[in-house]
Amino acid sequence: MQSGIVTIIGRPNVGKSSILNALIGRKVSIVSHKPQTTRHRIQGVLHDDRGQIVFVDTPGLHRGEKKKLNKLMNQAASGSIHDVDLVLFVVEAGAFRDEDQAVLDKLKDVAGPVALLVNKIDQQKTREQLLPELARLGAMRDFAFVIPVSATKGSNLDALVNEIFARLPEGPELYPPDMVTGYDHGFEASELIREKLTRGLHQELPYSLTVSIDSYEREGRLRRINATIWVEREGQKSIVIGEEGANLKRVGTAARRELEQITGDKVFLKLWCKVKENWSDDLKALRQLGFDSGE
Numbered sequence: 001m002q003s004g005i006v007t008i009i010g011r012p013n014v015g016k017s018s019i020l021n022a023l024i025g026r027k028v029s030i031v032s033h034k035p036q037t038t039r040h041r042i043q044g045v046l047h048d049d050r051g052q053i054v055f056v057d058t059p060g061l062h063r064g065e066k067k068k069l070n071k072l073m074n075q076a077a078s079g080s081i082h083d084v085d086l087v088l089f090v091v092e093a094g095a096f097r098d099e100d101q102a103v104l105d106k107l108k109d110v111a112g113p114v115a116l117l118v119n120k121i122d123q124q125k126t127r128e129q130l131l132p133e134l135a136r137l138g139a140m141r142d143f144a145f146v147i148p149v150s151a152t153k154g155s156n157l158d159a160l161v162n163e164i165f166a167r168l169p170e171g172p173e174l175y176p177p178d179m180v181t182g183y184d185h186g187f188e189a190s191e192l193i194r195e196k197l198t199r200g201l202h203q204e205l206p207y208s209l210t211v212s213i214d215s216y217e218r219e220g221r222l223r224r225i226n227a228t229i230w231v232e233r234e235g236q237k238s239i240v241i242g243e244e245g246a247n248l249k250r251v252g253t254a255a256r257r258e259l260e261q262i263t264g265d266k267v268f269l270k271l272w273c274k275v276k277e278n279w280s281d282d283l284k285a286l287r288q289l290g291f292d293s294g295e
């Protein structure tokens with residue numbers, strides 16, 4: 001039996017959450033076309049005849065950001081690259097940027113193995129394009145292995161799991177076999193609500209909203225969830241609520257449907273929207289809302 005901790009790291013939007021979700025085969029981390037959507041460290045556990053891989057999904061690493069929220073995210077991400085069994089550094093095929101280089105620089109003093117995952121290979125038209133790129137990227141550091149994948153098409157994911165197991169130590173199961181995700185149901189619900197909100201809103205708004213779970217009760221096959229969407233200004237509140245509550249209703253329905261699908265239970269979801277001024281730049285408010293630097 002083998003087991004170990006694997007960290008997935010990379011700049012925003014390269015597909016870290018999508019890879020995690022594709023590997024675990026269940027939606028554990030929110031996916032959005034907007035960058036910087038992962039705020040918490042999320043664990044997913046992959047169980048297999050060979051053993052267990054415990055994934056730690058990191059928030060995107062950012063440079064030169066002033067806001068405290070981003071600082072907290074950076075700390076959480078940095079904390080999870082040391083003392084793990086393997087770091088998976090994810091980049092996007094055909095799009096290596098300064099931000100990727102910055103993440104690579106952060107990995108310089110990591111003593112353990114680091115592997116390179118080149119994601120979104122489905123966007124590359126030909127092998128002729130991909131092969132030289134793999135060689136070029138692969139030479140940027142002494143990687144444990146370099147593997148091209150596509151999270152959305154599922155390409156090469158079995159090979160990736162084989163490569164990971166090849167590097168995990170012998171060890172006991174770290175989590176019970178029925179445990180797929182390392183976070184609680186409330187967090188799952190708040191992430192889903194935030195995802196539905198982010199999908200529908202195209203303003204800058206998504207960065208200034210967060211969701212807290214006020215109560216989460218289970219009665220047999222029924223779950224009653226009360227949640228609050230926190231925004232920074234009155235104007236944002238009216239956007240979130242929408243005309244005659246239409247947007248809030250849409251978000252609530254979409255989140256409820258998906259929660260029912262995931263849990264197999266009936267879900268009653270009540271949503272409120274409240275204002276907490278400048279929450280994303282206020283450390284105390286951040287802690288009240290459950291953000292944590294991972295220390």
Ligand SMILES: Nc1nc2c(ncn2[C@@H]2O[C@H](COP(=O)(O)OP(=O)(O)OP(=O)(O)O)[C@@H](O)[C@H]2O)c(=O)[nH]1
Nearest residue numbers: 013014015016017018035036037038060150151152
């Ligand atoms: N074409 C293609 N798109 C992908 C692939 N993997 C992810 N994407 C898309 O890339 C976008 C970002 O994916 P995420 O999984 O949210 O990226 P992330 O790295 O976790 O982003 P942050 O949470 O912002 O750090 C989404 O629109 C995904 O659908 C892939 O293999 N191919």
